[in-house]
Amino acid sequence: MSRPSTKISELRLDHVTREFGGVRALDGLDLTITGGEFVALLGPSGCGKSTALNCLAGLLPLTGGTITLDGRRIDTLQPEQRGFGMVFQNYALFPHMSVRSNIGFGLRMAKVPKADARRRVDEAIRLVQLEEHADKFPGQLSGGQQQRVAIARAIVLEPPLVLMDEPLSNLDAKLRLEMRTEIKRIHQTLGLTTIYVTHDQEEALSLADRLVLLRQGRVQQIGSPEEVYTEPANRFVAGFMGYRNEIELPVSQVNEKTVVLDGLGGGLTGVRRDDLGERVVAAIRPEDFTVGDGPNATEITVEVVEYQGREQAIQGRTGDGVDLHLRADARLAPGDRVTVSVPPERVLVFAAESPAAPEEVA
Structure with missing residues (x-):
């Protein structure tokens, strides 16, 4: 044509x-x-x-x-x-x-x-x-x-x-x-x-x-x-585009580009994306977690496992009660305790009062 x-x-x-x-x-x-x-x-x-x-x-x-x-x-x-x-x-x-x-x-x-x-x-x-x-x-x-x-x-x-x-x-x-x-x-x-x-x-x-x-x-x-x-x-954009983990945590330290948060194991370091107050939300994609030790490491107990071919979709819970969603090549089962980590550049930190509208993100 x-x-x-x-x-x-x-x-x-x-x-x-x-x-x-x-x-x-x-x-x-x-x-x-x-x-x-x-x-x-x-x-x-x-x-x-x-x-x-x-x-x-x-x-x-x-x-x-x-x-x-x-x-x-x-x-x-x-x-x-x-x-x-x-x-x-x-x-x-x-x-x-x-x-x-x-x-x-x-x-x-x-x-x-x-x-x-x-x-x-x-x-x-x-x-x-x-x-x-x-x-x-x-x-x-x-x-x-x-x-x-x-x-x-x-x-x-x-x-x-x-x-x-x-x-x-x-x-x-x-x-x-x-x-x-x-x-x-x-x-x-x-x-x-x-x-x-x-x-x-x-x-x-x-x-x-x-x-x-x-x-x-x-x-x-x-x-x-x-x-x-x-x-x-x-x-909102982060949530709609797949940052399924939205974890509200208190701020420990704010630098020009990075933020250190209290909680999630020994603390969580991420990239600052907003003007921040005392409490913020860390947004992380499930696929950005890695099973194993590394930066931002924390231990979880596996609760739900969904088979998705070459990967598993996993819901786990940290010791302080935070639910995390991740994807893993490793074959895990409910009840397993594993360490997961995520690079700081894959953790986006927004103000807690920023609109999330989770009911719209379907």
């Missing part, structure tokens, strides 16, 4: 706000996206990510702010005037139309000449690898195949922007992995500009060039997957 002729240079969201009954579902979103970028809007349910996508699509009017595409304001345009491609969670295919007809529907509505439309539909079918299914109906396809049809229908229009709203959430785990690879391949092949909504951290990390992490309508962090994963901006 040829590269889109409607390449964009820049999409800008300036203080985009959307209220529902006086409640701000989206609160002053500022974001600039360059042509060819894959940006994921990430966060828990109700954080504002789908609201942002619907504002971009024109399905929701803005309460405040502006959206401009290459310097032209578009938030006042109707959805069909924006010309964006949309891929929905529920596929939204016409059950009485064949794969070929579903993909070509938008081209017919746009009155694209038949020969050109046929060529573009054929190219889209090849791109999503559905040549053998072109004359089937949606009901004859698997979930993954139906989602490929929905993607082909969006890209066949050669849109300046593709919007994807949780497109893989209805698929099983194996299909999600396969379709994730397909979406990445199609994006790279066509050089599309894509905005992708998901609540799945792994999905966002694997697909996106940049992540926009939202909470209660406000941006918490914008950055590359590596930046957000390794350098979370606050305690």
